[in-house]
Amino acid sequence: MPKNIIEKIWERHVILQRKDHPAVLAIDKMLLHEVTSAQAFDELRRRKLKVRSPEKIIATLDHSVPTTSSREVIIDLQAKLQVESLRKNVKEFGIPFYDFGSEHQGIVHVIGPELGFTLPGETIVCGDSHTSTHGAFGALAFGIGTSEVTHVLATSAILQYKPKTMLVEFIGIPSKAVTAKDVIMKLIATIGVSGAQGHILEYQGEAITKMSMESRMTLCNMSIECGARAGLIAPDETTFHYLKNRPYAPKADHWRTAIKLWQALKSDPDCCYDQHVIIDIHRLTPMVTWGINPEQAIPIEACIPEVENAEQAYHYTQLRPGQPIKKIPIEWAFIGSCTNGRIEDLRLAAQVLKGHRIAEHVQLYVVPGSEQVRQQAIKEGLDQIFITAGAQFRMPGCSMCLAMNADKVPPGARCISTSNRNFIGRQGPGSITHLASPATVAASAIKGMITSAEEIG
């Protein structure tokens, strides 16, 4: 029977499937960070269990850490304790760790791929919903809770029900002004924040094939925002080219064997999916959110729509139906996160910002997704473009995406952000968020209001 790629990866990882039970699914890799792991290690100690395969795990600091240059100065004592707990835990259990000062510290979903730790056909988990990012490599990658982190630490396996599958096919090639962020925002706006609940997505289409790995990661990253636990893209030459020679990637003969396996890793012709969604993107324009969840997104040239049961959204964002989204004044702008904190995103933002200054009343934070991204940006002189434009170029971390550290948008302030969630108070209590691509965020920071990058000369 023909199978899709999701079914193929699933079946290769089922260790045990009893009738009326969830499957015991083997997990190849796990990523750890400071926020969702401390309680998992405590449980392991309480049960007197060991970590089954520490070599299949990597850990780093990202969520709650400062993005200032003096990184060890963590004012929040609880956050400091959390960082120290992770240091202690990885030492005790022998898990590879990328601490401050390491050339690979960064957001888990940025460093996993950079290290070549993320590989096609694998099952990958992390106590973070944006683990879907790793699907860009043709891996089955999904977020789990802290209890499940304990399960994977102890057994390298997890209990899972077989997910439904959905093919998302993008038709057409949009204009150059459109990025992967706009493409995924279009999907979420179309099917809604729970449109893919219970499903794992496979993305296909000419536009996807032409995308760089960075763009594919942006796309897969936000799969969770339409309710899918994971979204993936079959690996191809672009994937292999990206992975070759990365620290954890297979070498020499192992590489050649791996390539052969990976080349066969794709959906069979005539295979089936539980659902098939087709999105025409050939006339897509840059997208911006107006409300309090990622489905409340519109083209940048559009007016805010009248939607039923959205009073809370209009009230919170202080906007009204019929108002154009363009020219809404913003005070803050954020470029970074596991969605758009990679080198390609920084290049795009720098291209828009070059030769410009951001508006007087705007604060722009540019936060690289990892130490590697930061160093590459400096090598290319992007840091100087950001600083000259009046932005702050900071140290790697999750930063203003979820405001767990000191990087917060003040109450009542409006921020245009390359992150992934515009939930109430996500960027700080009382903050208002508009999600957009790095190009749109950079352009908006220059004008001090929501602006398309095409308007910047």
Next chain:
Amino acid sequence: MMNPFQIILGFGIPLDMNHVDTDMIIPARFLTNTQRNGYGEHLFEQLRQQDSNFIFNDLRYQSNQILITRQNFGCGSSREHAVWALQEAGIKVIIAESYSDIFYNNAAQNGLLLITLSAFLIDKLIKQSSSKNGILLTIDLQQQEILTPEGEKIYFEYDPFRKSCLLNGQDDLDYLLEAIQ
């Protein structure tokens, strides 16, 4: 091991919203805690501060154990802290039209019962729970039914494996450890 799930007799908290996300349930700034407790007092903190009429500010519902809400509850982040916060605030059962996948799994790991009902029944329960005297519900997982004071029985579907785990207080780790032997 979790505490085995017993029959729950209690009143509902009608949270008449779709897409309640985990940032609403427990904002990220409270997640620097390294324990499994200390979250209940911050449950829905921003919504409580923003709106004095928010349901969790209403003293009438303060000690109620059954949360009744609509679609896609628990969407967003994978933080298990959302489940811990709800449980610490006394919630034992949630009745909704649907849940996000990760939240559903996290609830199962902690013995929080999530019941899925149709929009029609949710409408009715939200209306009854919002009435002056509320409505006393009996949640019986063994029988998979919700009993109302009028003697109505609302049957709900529940996964047999999860049911046995909840009733016996078993968690996934015991099953996994046995399976990989």
